[in-house]
Amino acid sequence: MDTNIQFITACLDKVLSGGEISRKEAGKLYEAGEKEPLFLMASADKIRKTFCGDKMRFCSDVNARSGRCTENCRFCAQSGWYKTGVDEYPLRTPEFLLEQAKKAEEYGAERFGIVTSGRGQSDPVQFDAIVKAVEMITKETKLSVCCSLGLLTDEQLARLKKAGCQRIHCNLETAQRYFPHICTTHTYEEKEDHIRRIQKAGLEVCSGGIMGLGETTDDRIDMAFALKSHHITSVPLNIFSPIPGTPFGKNKPPKPLEVLTMFSVYRFILPHTIMRVCAGRETALRDLQAFALAAGLNGAMIGGYLTIAGRPPEKDKQMAVDLGRQL
Template sequence: MKALNNRKRAMNETLSLLAGRVLDGQRLDRAEIDTLLKESERDCDDLLYWANKIRQRVFGNKIKVCSIVPGRLGGCDQDCAFCSQSVRYDTPVEKRARLLSDEEILAAASAAAENGVANFGIVYSGRTITEAELERIERLVRQIVAEYGLSVCVSLGIITTAQAERLAGAGVSRYNHNLETSERHFGNVVTTHKYADRVKTIEAAKEAGLGICAGGIFGIGETEADRVDMALELRRLGVDTVPLNFLHPIEGTPLGGARTLKPMQILRIIAIFRFIMPKVNLKIAGGRVLNLRDLQSWMFYAGATSILSGNYLTTAGRAVAEDMQMLADLGLEVERQIHNIKV
């Protein structure tokens, strides 16, 4: 017992030291990150404690809330093994792509504004977009910014710098394009496009001056090393928002039978990402409700600073009002961002 307590005290001192270095602006190296990994999910209270301290020091009590709308749903010819929108898998999502009308997208933007959600995302399924689709998005974004003052993010697959520049010109704040996992594991879950395509799109969006929302999905057969590699690549790319998704297995996809991660495993992942990227906005997105269950409010004490609220693309989330109540109960404040300006 005494030896155990001594070990725990020594580890807590190490974590405090590492948190201090992070807060001094130093980047943790691989060996230091490996030290964090020694904290198992069964005994990671000190890791969560220090991750929370980092969050509080960098972000105060501010939390960002985002909502998304699937502008185009399903009908995707790609083969991401976790995704129900691929036509290659027999899933509840229809094989024919469903395009939301302008009215439906504008109604979702209006609802987001009414609910106090300042960040609104339009997500298209598929590898990329056509010229006609790009023109439509430009028009809709201009309208949403003008009418609702929302900060608009878009997720349209693989794009070029020229396309990204047009999106920036239309008023898009941020481009979402996830790495999903490490380069090493990527080929095990996606074969129809390459990891390098994803990196290139992130670089193109960054070059165009867009903010970058890029993260990944966990529980897809990746190792701990894959998670750390993805975090280090995101840190190298200089992204500003990192969505963390946790597999919600959908019947019919290759990962439909995968075992979901436990809540404490998820909290530990969030905390490790907070240590690796202290200043990025860590957004807990898909799979939050299913996987964290009663421990949802703990995500902030593990270092999360943002949530995707309302429904996800193909699965139900939580009502925005319920999430807003959770934030109020925790004494956390929703950060308002009106079209690129923090207020």
């Protein structure tokens, strides 16, 4: 048997029998996957089926406050540091957010995220409005509510939990080593502290990152192990899309097979986690979008992304059904 296939099979057997692959094995697995991408993807998908089943997890987000962010994340359309021409608007009303949630429920999302630009929530009036929106959505829909509101205080986390929010989103974005290359106004350590405080507040954490910010393969694998060490239950995986006007505006997105090979390695490292393909999938994966699910992922964000339009949700549902997934 080919040595790459042999190695992938040995890692697969290890994970299927309840074992864990080491950091070193994950690096070798990626290298083997570069030679045998389809075999690696099929193996990752076997892990997905064994530990997560066929249920497809769809979530949807609303950009509740857009632009003018004080932070300088170099990939982001909403940073106030760059001229990106992004739509800027103040916080949407709770009624507007409820209306968007109902639409998301109608088109098949099981979770709904309220997202705001900004480092955190410094305006108590705006935060009250967000809490009200969480209460209204929890009461008037069957959706699970998530919030992505920057770095929150313990008191704010407790209020969101009381209002019915189940999960807080806080992306690590990339590896600890590389983080200062993508943002200098807040730190990776602040994010890790936030994740620990979210969990302490009794809330779940959704945390992932973006592939293609200029990081190395090792950085991508390190991020997966960091997510594992924080016991993250939901991992959104975005693929970099260049936003004109940002410092990364002329960078190129990674190639489809490079992304899919890494997604597969993530499944080996995080066999039980819900992993979702999110922003950038249409442009970076092109005709290979469905392969993200075939490479071990079991979720997707539908209905568009914060500042980027997505394809119609019906197409994503059809893609999942055609792959034998349950909605």
